[in-house]
Amino acid sequence: MTATTIAGRYTVERVIGHGGMGSVYLCRDEVLGRRVAVKQVGHLPGESTSDVDRALREARSSAALNHPHVVSVYDAVEDGDHNWLVMEYVESRTLAEVLADEGPLSPERAARLGAQAADGLAAAHSRGTVHRDVKPGNILVTADDHVKIMDFGISRTHGDAQLTSTGLLTGTPAYFAPEIARGEEPGLAADVWALGATLYAAVEGHPPYPEQGNALALLTTIATRSAPLPRRAGVLTEAINRMMDRDPVARWSMADAAHVLRRIQDQAAVEVVAPPPAARTTAITPKTPATSVTPATGDDRRRGWLLPVAAVLLLALLVGAGALLLQGGDDTRDRVPAAGRTDTPRKTRTPAAAQAPETSSEPAPSASVPVAPSPPAETEGESEADSPAPTGDVEAFGEEYYGLLPGDTEAAYALLSPSYGSSYAQYDGFWRTIEAVDVRDVTAVDDTTVDVSLTYTTSDGGTDDETRRLYLEPTDDGYVIVDDTVV
Template sequence: MFPDDGTPAEGSLFVYEGAVIADRYRVLGRAGHGAMGAVWRAKDERLGRVVAIKQLFPESPADPAAGERTRERTIREARVAARLRHPHAVVVYDVVEDESMSYIAMEYLPSRTLTELLEQQGPLVPEYAAELGSQLASALAAAHAEGVVHRDISPNNVLVTTDGAAKITDFGVAHARGEGSATGRGLVVGTPAYLAPEVADGAEPGFPSDVYSLGATLYTALEGRPPFGTDDNQLALLKRVGSGEIIPPRTSGPAIDIVLRLLHTDPAARPTMAEAARLFTRCTLPGPALPSTPRAPEPGPEPARRRRSRLVFAGAALVLTAAAIVAATSIPPRREPASAPAQLASAPSATAFTSVVAGPPACAARYQVVKSWDGGFQGLVTVRNSGRAGLAGWTVSWANPAGTSIDDLWNGTLVRTGTTSAITSAEWNAVLRPGESTTFGFIALARGGRRGIPVTDCRPAG
C-alpha cells in the first residue's frame, strides 16, 4: 500500500506518518490495524495532547457510494461510543473530516489488546482475571444503561494499559436506541468464538448476549483458549457455539464460577451486566488466604503445566487481593459425631464438613465463610463425590444460622423450606466422577453479625 520511500501511493486511502488530518491532528505513527480500518497515534496540535485517530476503510473502494456509507458508519460508531463515559471505556473526543474521509478522534492509551497479552504471557491468574471482569462489566453495565449493546466483546476489543487496567473499545457494530444498525438483518454479528449460542443460531444480539461474550472473553483469559476452542472453519465453529457445550474448564475457584454463570445457555438465567460487575467486585474483596487445588483433569494425557502470568507492569504495581477458597479435588472425609451441635463456632475461616454415605454413589460437602463484612458474608461450599460410583446430581442442605439468609447464589438452584436452605446442582456441575469435586457460592445477609457455620447434608440426586 506504500511506496518504498514511505510516502502514500497516489489515491491511497491510508494516512501516513507526518500527515496532518483536518489541519489539527499530526500523525505520529500507526497504533494498530485490521481488515475494517486502522488506528493512528497523533498529536492534537490545538490542545497539545496525544490522541488515537481511527479510520474506517470503505467496503469497496471502487464503488462511488462506498465512501458515503463509510462516512455514515464512522459517524454512527462515534455517536454510539460517545454515549458512554466510564473509566473503563475508551473515550471518544470528536469526528473530523478531511478530503471526503471521516476519522474518529479518541483517547490514546499506551496499551496492548488482551489477545496480545495472553499470547505473550499466557493465561491470567484468577485474581487478576476477576479484577478485569469487574472493570469491564462495570463499563458494559453503563453502556447497557444507555441502551447500547456492544455485540462484539472479545479479547481483541479489550485494551490492557501499562498499569494493568482494562478498557473496552470498538463500538463499530454496537447497537443503540435511536441509532441505525451497522449490519443488515439476518447477518451474524461479532467474533464467532465469543458469540452467545442464541446469536450463533441467528437470534438478534441483546444485553444477555453481551454478558455471554464477556464470560467467553474471561474464560479465554483464565484457560488460554475460548470456551468452544478455535477452528479455521468458521461455520463449524458457529455450529459448536450454537450447541452451547463449552469445553470444561481446568481452573477452579470463585472467578471461574462467576464466568460459568455468565456462560449459561439460557439467556434469562444469566446475570445482568450490573450483577456480573457486583459478583466480580465481591470476588476481589480482601479475605483470608487459603490454599486452592485445581479440579481433576479430564481423562486423557496429562496436560502440560500452564504458565500463569503474574503481570508485572511498568509504571505501577497492580495490587490484588485473592478470595479465600478451598476447592480441592481430594477432600479427606470427616464424619461429624451424632451429638454434634447444629451450630459450630462462628469464625470467618471456620468450616464444617459432613458426609452422608448411602452406598455408592455418595457425596460430601464443606461449608466455608470466606469473606465477611458488616451485615453479610460470602460463603463457599465444596461438593465432593466421596463414593465409588459417578454422581448424576446432588443436593446440599443446612439449617440457616439464626439471623442469616441467602441473598445471591451461583452454580446451583436454591429452595428454601422454613429455615432450611437446599441447593441442587446446576447443569454444568451435576456430574462428578469418584473423588472429583465442584463448588457453589453465595452471598448471605447476617443480622446482628451472626455468621455461624452450620452442619451440611449432602445427598446424591434420585
C-alpha cells in the same frame, strides 16, 4: 497513509493498531496539546449505511458513556475521502496480547480485569448500547492492570437501524453467543456471554470453542453444542458458567456480572495464611469449599497432640520432670492452627484430637488469631456429638444477620467466625457498595446450614438477586458464620 496531519489538527506519529473498521494512528492534537488515537473508518463489503453514519454512531455510543473503563471518543471528523474517529490514547496492551505474552491468567487476576470490563459494559447497557464485539482484542490493559473497553465500532443502540442490510457478518464468531450464532438479533445478553467467553479464554488460554477454518461451521457448533467446562477457572467457575448460560433470559445481566466479579475480586484479595508445609503442600484459595482441611491434616493434628502428651506422661513417671515437659507439649500445641479453621469439612466437624486425661493444660490463645472456645475433654472413640449442640434457630439467625446490613457492619462482622478469613476493612468496604438488602426467603437446610434468598440494591441503583448458603457453627450464644456460597 501519506498525510502527516488529519483534518489540519492531528499530527500523525505512527500506526498503533487496526480496529474493526480501519487502521489506528497515534497522533498529537495540536490544539489541545495531547496525544490521541485516531482511527480511520473505511467501507465494509455490502454495507449500505454510509461511513459517516457509522462513525457518528460509534461516536454517539462511546462519547456519551464517559466511564473510567471505556475508551473515550473525542471527535468524529472528515478529511478528504476518509472519516476518522478521534479517541483517548491509552498506553496499554490488549488482553489478547497479554495472553500471548504471559499465557493464561490466574482466576483472581482474570476476575479483577473482568470486573472492570463488566463495569464499563454495564454503563453502556444502562443506555441500551450493545457493544457486539466483546473479546480479548477489544479490552485494553495498562501496566497497572487498569482496564478500558474499546472499539464500539459495530455497537448500536436499541432502536437504531441495522448496521448491515445484506447479512454481513460483524463481530468475532469465536465469542458469539448461541442466539447470535442461530441468526437472532444481538441483545444485551450477548455481550454478557462474550465477556464470559473472554474470561474463559483468559484462564484457559483459548476460546471456549476450538478454532475452525470455516466460520459457518464454528457458528453451527456454537449454536448447537455447549462449551466445555473450564478447568482452570477456580473461583471464577460459577461466574463463567452463569455468564455463558445458553438461555439469554436466564443469563446474568451485565450489572449482575459486574457485582459478582467485584465480590470475587474483593474476596481473592484476602490472603489466607497456609498451615506449615508438612501439613499442606498446595496454596489455599480463599472462600472456596476446598479451604476446609482434609482428613490427612486432621491426622497431623492428632499426632501433634498425642505424641507430646504421651511423652509428658512417660517422662513424668520416669524422672519426675512432668511439669517442664508438659510446658514443651504446650509449645507444640500452639503451632496447631486455630480451632474452627482446621476441622474436617463443614457439616461433619470432628474433634480436633483425643485429649489427654486431666493433666493436659490448654494452650495460650494466639496473639493474632482468636481461638474459638475449647471443646470439653474427650476420650478416643468420642464423636462430634461432644461439640456444642445447636443453640438457636438457623432461620432466625439468617434474618438477624442480614437485618444488620448494610447499616451496622460492626455488629454483623462480629457474627463471623475468626476462620471466615475476611478483615473488617475489606468486609466494610464491600458493604459500602450496597444501599439496601431485602431478605425474600430464609430456609433451613439442616441444623447448621441456612439458605437466604436476597435482593441487593447497589450504590449505582442496580439490583442483584441471589440465594446465599450460610454454613454456621454453634457457640454458647448461638451461631457464627464459618463459610458461605451462592447456590
